[in-house]
Amino acid sequence: ETGVTQSPTHLIKTRGQQVTLRCSSQSGHNTVSWYQQALGQGPQFIFQYYREEENGRGNFPPRFSGLQFPNYSSELNVNALELDDSALYLCASKLGGTGLNEQFFGPGTRLTVL
Amino acid sequence: AQTVTQSQPEMSVQEAETVTLSCTYDTSESNYYLFWYKQPPSRQMILVIRQEAYKQQNATENRFSVNFQKAAKSFSLKISDSQLGDTAMYFCAFMKRKTSYDKVIFGPGTSLSVIP
Numbered sequence: 708e709t710g711v712t713q714s715p716t717h718l719i720k721t722r723g724q725q726v727t728l729r730c731s732s733q734s735g736h737n738t739v740s741w742y743q744q745a746l747g748q749g750p751q752f753i754f755q756y757y758r759e760e761e762n763g764r765g766n767f768p769p770r771f772s773g774l775q776f777p778n779y780s781s782e783l784n785v786n787a788l789e790l791d792d793s794a795l796y797l798c799a800s801k802l803g804g805t806g807l808n809e810q811f812f813g814p815g816t817r818l819t820v821l
Numbered sequence: 822a823q824t825v826t827q828s829q830p831e832m833s834v835q836e837a838e839t840v841t842l843s844c845t846y847d848t849s850e851s852n853y854y855l856f857w858y859k860q861p862p863s864r865q866m867i868l869v870i871r872q873e874a875y876k877q878q879n880a881t882e883n884r885f886s887v888n889f890q891k892a893a894k895s896f897s898l899k900i901s902d903s904q905l906g907d908t909a910m911y912f913c914a915f916m917k918r919k920t921s922y923d924k925v926i927f928g929p930g931t932s933l934s935v936i937p
Contacts, residue, residue, distance in 0.1 A: 709865060740923060749825075749912050749927030750866075763922025797866065801923070807854060807873070810923065812866035 709733065711800050711813035719819045720788050728783045728816045730798035738803060739781040740810065741773060744795040756781060785818075793820045823848040825915050825928035833934040834903045841888075842898045842931050844913030852918040855889065856925070857898045861909040869911070872896065874918075903935045 710733035720726050732739055738757045742750035752765040756775035770786040779800070785792055795817050799810040824847045834840035846855070857869040872880045872889050879887050884904075888897045900907055913928040 709867070738923075740925075742925075747929075749914075749929050750925075752924045752926070755922045755924075757922070763920075763924060765924060795864065799866075807871070809868055810925070814863070814865045 709811035709813065711798065711811050713796075713798055713813040713816050715816060716814070717817045717819075719821065721821050722788055722790060724788050724820075725784065725786045726788060726818060728785075728796050728798075728818070730781045730783070730800070730813055732779045732781065732798075732800035733811050736800035736802050736811070737779050738801045739775055739779065740799045740801075741781070741783045742797040742799065743767070743792075744797060744815070745791075746794070750797055753783070788820045790820050793818060823850070823915050823917070823926050825913050825926055827913055827928040827931050829931045830929070831932045831934070833936055834900075835936050836903055836905060838903055839899060839901045840903055840933065842900075842911050842913075842933065844896045844898070844928060846894050846896065846913070846915050846928075848894070848915065848917075850917050854916045854918060855887075855896045856914040856916070857885070857887070857896075858912045858914055858927070859907075859909045860912065860930075861906075866912075870898065900933075905935050905937060907933060908935045909933060 712731045740755040741753040744750040754764040759775045774782045795815040799812045801810045855872045884901045910930045915926045
């Protein structure tokens, strides 16, 4: 186990709803990234937070937003859910802003949008 | 934009044998990192091995080694003495070096089955 936890494990929502996914970083890690992994595909980078500020974003619309708290836990919020948002959402934490410190992934949250 | 390609969607290998997973990438960058990640059926992604592009020497980690060909933009993973616990999805990944954030670009993955 990596020490990164995510909740909930599974979630079912309907189109148009909003969802919040949570991530608890490994102790001491001040950087968290979120990824979307559609079925049968590799993960895609959504955004990264460093010391409570978003410092980088992938090609995802503004309805994907996040927060990082002073204890470095994190949330991913998705508004106006679409069917294509169905995926495994992974968070990964690391120490430091950028560079080759290893990222440690959580087990993911499986989101199904009906 | 960078892309990562894995041309083998599925592979299988007999236990104790050796298998090589292929990966190619496209980038105009000269300074970057390459990774192989393993995602077992339990879903938690773990880092298998990493290579810094400026290092010519191929990285090795126990039974895992890479063949890094920078000019050909190729980065294959060799698993020696395959074990049942190696059964997993394997993702090749790329990350630019010295940027303000870590954007890891993953390939589509190769599903490896180790057969007893």
